[in-house]
Amino acid sequence: MSETEVAPAPDVVPEVTERPVLFLHIPKTAGTSLLLAMQNLFGDARVLRLNGADPQLQDTIDGIVANRLGALSCLAGHVPVHYFAPHLDRFRPFTVLRQPITRVFSLFRFLGRASDADLSAMGLNRGFGFEAFIGSRNPEVFGQVNNAMCRMLCGDPRLSDPASTEFWRIDPDPALVERALTTLRQFDFGLVEEMAATCELLRTRWDLPYALEEYAENTTARDDSEEDIASLQMVIRRNMLDLALYQRAAALFHARVHAADGGTRAAGHALFAPVLNQPVKVADIPGRQGFDPVERSGAAWLRADRPARIYFRAPAGLAHVRLRLYSLTADYPFARIVVAVNGRQAPQRVNLTEPHWFNLLVSPTNLNGEVNELTIDPPMFLSVRQFTPDTPDQRYLSVALANIAFLG
Numbered sequence: 160m161s162e163t164e165v166a167p168a169p170d171v172v173p174e175v176t177e178r179p180v181l182f183l184h185i186p187k188t189a190g191t192s193l194l195l196a197m198q199n200l201f202g203d204a205r206v207l208r209l210n211g212a213d214p215q216l217q218d219t220i221d222g223i224v225a226n227r228l229g230a231l232s233c234l235a236g237h238v239p240v241h242y243f244a245p246h247l248d249r250f251r252p253f254t255v256l257r258q259p260i261t262r263v264f265s266l267f268r269f270l271g272r273a274s275d276a277d278l279s280a281m282g283l284n285r286g287f288g289f290e291a292f293i294g295s296r297n298p299e300v301f302g303q304v305n306n307a308m309c310r311m312l313c314g315d316p317r318l319s320d321p322a323s324t325e326f327w328r329i330d331p332d333p334a335l336v337e338r339a340l341t342t343l344r345q346f347d348f349g350l351v352e353e354m355a356a357t358c359e360l361l362r363t364r365w366d367l368p369y370a371l372e373e374y375a376e377n378t379t380a381r382d383d384s385e386e387d388i389a390s391l392q393m394v395i396r397r398n399m400l401d402l403a404l405y406q407r408a409a410a411l412f413h414a415r416v417h418a419a420d421g422g423t424r425a426a427g428h429a430l431f432a433p434v435l436n437q438p439v440k441v442a443d444i445p446g447r448q449g450f451d452p453v454e455r456s457g458a459a460w461l462r463a464d465r466p467a468r469i470y471f472r473a474p475a476g477l478a479h480v481r482l483r484l485y486s487l488t489a490d491y492p493f494a495r496i497v498v499a500v501n502g503r504q505a506p507q508r509v510n511l512t513e514p515h516w517f518n519l520l521v522s523p524t525n526l527n528g529e530v531n532e533l534t535i536d537p538p539m540f541l542s543v544r545q546f547t548p549d550t551p552d553q554r555y556l557s558v559a560l561a562n563i564a565f566l567g
Contacts, residue, residue, distance in 0.1 A: 179228055180365075181243060181250035182235035185311055186303055187265045188257040189351050194235055195452055196371065200429050201232035203442040203453055209236030217242055224249055232428050232445075239311045239319045240342050247345060251365070254343075256308060256408055257351040259401035263304050263394045264386055267292050270300075293393045298326070305329055306400040312339035329397055336403045343408055350409060356416050364415075367429050368530040369470045372448045430530060431471035438483070438564040446470035450560065458485050458559035466536040469563070473526045476567040480505075480533065482519040483561040487541055489514045491558065495538035501525050502532070535560070 182197060184190040198206050207227075213219055216238065223234065224246045234250070243250070257265075267289060270278070275285060282297040293304055298321035302310060310318040313335040317325035325331070347364050349357025358371035395402070431446040433439060442453040449467035450459040461467040480500075486493065493509045500523035510518040523531075537557035543550055 178249060178251045179231045180233040181247075181252040182233055183240060183243075183252060183254040183311065183346075184235055184237050185254060185256065185308055186237055187262045187269065188255045189354070190255075193255060196448075197233045197235065198442075198452065199447045199450055200367075200371070200445060202428065202445040205230065205232040205428060205445070207231055207234050209234065209238055211237040220246070239314075239316070241314045241316045241319070244314060251347065252345060253347045253349075253361075254312070255349045255351055255357070256405055259306075259308065259398040259405055260391065260394050261351075262307070262401075263293075263398065266303055289390045290393075293390070293397065302326070304394075305397045306331060306335070309335045309339045309400045309404055312342045312404075314338055314342060331400060333400065333403075336400050336407070339404050340407055340411075343411065348408070348412065350412055353412070356412075360412075360416055365429075369430075369446070369532070372465070429470075431469060433471060433474055433563075433565040435474045435476055435565055435567045438481075438562045440562050441560045444469060444563065451554070454559070456485070456559075456561070458561040460554070460556050460559040461535060461537060463540040463555040463557070466534040467560070468535075469533045471531050471533065471565075472529070473523075473531055474565055474567075477526065477565050478522065479566040480521045480523060481564045481566055482521065482535070483563070484517055484519055485559045485561060486515050486517065487543075487546075487556045487558070492538055493517050493519070496558065497534075497536040497538075499534045499536070500531060501527065 180197065182193065184193070194206070194208065207223070209216070209219070220238075220242055223231070228249060240247075240252075243252070270281070270283065270292065271287075273281075273283075278285060278287070281300050282295060283291065283300070292300065295301055295304070302319065302321075309331070315325070315335065315338065317323035318331070318335070320326055347361060349360065361367070362369075362371050428445045431444055440457055441447070441450070441459045442457065447467070447469050449462050449465050451462055453459045480498075482498070484493075493511065496507075496519065498505055498507055498519065498521045500521070503525050505524065506522045508520045510520065512518060521533075523533075535558075540555035540557045542555055543552040
């Protein structure tokens with residue numbers, strides 16, 4: 160693809176009543192989909208992912224808190240909570256838990272698809288069995304198959320330090336469960352097994368102006384053959400604390416769902432407030448749902464499971480909305496794309512500018528002064544493998560959004 164350069168959206172300092180989300184990502188808890196949801200919610204530039212292997216991680220975090228919070232709506236990473244202990248009051252902390260047995264088996268399947276280089280770094284050979292996995296003494300694997308949720312949430316640095324004898328205990332102190340629960344009481348959190356309720360709870364607690372889409376977990380291929388009784392027993396023995404934590408946390412989660420209590424607002428920019436006559440790249444659009452990650456070309460493909468949506472506050476004098484789109488095929492039926500504003504199909508015109516690229520000019524007639532919803536619903540999705548048979552990409556694609564402009 161080739162596309163003309165579009166200026167990024169202007170940076171806006173968040174309200175003092177808002178705090179950025181801190182997404183503490185526990186591995187194999189739908190993190191890939193959650194991170195995409197955060198990018199769609201806030202815009203890519205306002206979401207920063209930490210490198211958990213950074214040798215200066217504490218200094219990096221301290222520097223971000225001191226100098227960059229105004230430019231962020233979400234900070235994310237595989238980072239134990241003790242790194243954020245001095246700063247939690249500057250964030251809206253959030254995490255997701257997963258049933259511990261399911262989480263460990265999911266990790267086993269995931270590593271089975273890892274590259275030879277990654278497996279070698281973890282001391283595993285191609286085709287490794289479950290016993291080699293669950294009994295690994297590689298710190299990265301060991302920490303993930305032995306009460307990983309408690310390790311990340313308890314606040315004890317020794318549980319993430321392989322140089323500490325506490326790291327290697329497979330019978331750790333049961334008091335770690337209470338410490339992890341103390342952390343969760345300060346957090347917004349959800350459950351992978353109840354994502355619909357998690358999304359609704361976040362909408363309420365983060366004071367979002369629209370419902371979040373349910374996250375589609377990026378799962379590995381399911382194969383229950385490794386879950387024999389002996390393997391289950393090995394997982395249970397090594398995750399007794401996580402099992403206790405999950406049971407207690409699920410009760411707290413359900414109480415919160417029932418109460419639907421609010422709290423301090425998360426750093427917003429979850430609603431697009433465009434400037435008239437200024438094109439904005441899709442990566443800089445907050446309040447979007449139903450888009451895949453932004454690609455190097457600068458465009459983001461619409462997902463096939465539901466119409467794509469952009470939530471926006473209409474600028475005064477708005478007459479048209481121009482969508483710059485790229486199609487999977489040069490003969491895609493552009494004219495049959497349905498664009499609706501607040502549930503009503505809007506009059507539209509198509510302008511083909513070059514092969515695959517076209518502009519869609521939409522004229523909304525039913526805008527309101529608060530939250531408006533623009534939906535893009537393509538007529539058909541095509542398998543990528545139909546055009547590139549040897550690709551590992553299994554998606555069905557139609558059109559990709561590059562930028563949008565609200566015109567007077």
